[in-house]
Amino acid sequence: MIRCLLWLALLLSGAAQAHQASEAYLVYRVDGTAVEQRLDIALRDLDRDLALDADGDGKLSWGEVRQRWPDVEALAAAGLRLTADGAACTLQDRPQPQLDQHSDGTHAVLISHWHCAAAVHELDIDYRLFASTDTAHRGLARLVGAAGEPLVLTPGAGPQRLSLESRGFGGFVVEGMAHIASGLDHVLFLVTLLLVAVWRREGKGWAPRASGRAALGETLKLVTAFTLAHSITLALAASGAIDPPAAVVESLIALTVLLAAIDNLRPFVPGPRWSMVGLFGLVHGVGFAGPLKDLGLRGSELVLPLLGFNLGVELGQLAVVALLLPLALALRSATVYRRWIVPGGSSAVAMLALVWLAERSLGLALIS
Structure with a gap:
């Protein structure tokens, strides 16, 4: 069983690297009949579809991206249709090649300007980017200066409206749930x-707890400590109040998973476990903030997306608890749970977390 768990963890890790969810960012500015569209697409997504890495060295140079810029433009044009108040707008220029850094890596930036027939009140975005190659891909769109909240765009879902009246709270709830589902390190930390x-x-x-009520009480303490801690740093990081290097945060998240797994095998962390979870939750909260931080929201325009995203994260966590806790309660006194499931599962998580830590802190690619 231990060997099966190890292989399962290794297989999952290749497909679910933490905080590498596929996301593109759309920012619109409207001035009367003029619309500026900025589209930021992750180079790793473009490389997957367009094979930009010409020399096959595993790294994308500026020259490789610039050489294929017409293909990048064509892919973006095919994956994005824009209309204003139900009418098509006319493209005024071609995007100039440029790159920008986001929390999840380097992005190609395509800035274009459009002329519409009348003053713009609403934008309809028909988003199909990577619809056939990455079902988990999402676009995050906002209209600068609008009261409406940003939209989460699902490829192939049909036109979605961005206007002064639009509200994207529900979309950010879904985005928070998806972020937990795609973040294997967060999930494994909670499972551990x-x-x-x-x-x-x-x-x-x-030793097994005597009653299910005691186990539920301990679970409530752990989940509450983690929620409160990561909510604090999520808000601080999303607002730009703190901005630690992404590589450091990712390495520390891997370290928290490793330490929690080792503590399962042989308890060494002093004090109540909820205090350790609260401390580690501060680190995870910074990691959660990437999608919101990359939208560049500030002040009051951040409030609803932050609340929705955080609610989605909590719902995702509760789903994991609802799936696993009843099984753990039923098996807590069983020999197979004591001798195989907990030691085997914790060992597998510890090994995977150790590999993550080496990859993220040393810039290696061991199992990716």
């Missing part, structure tokens, strides 16, 4: 905690 939430410390090991 749940494995022994049904136990209590006894000497240098663990």
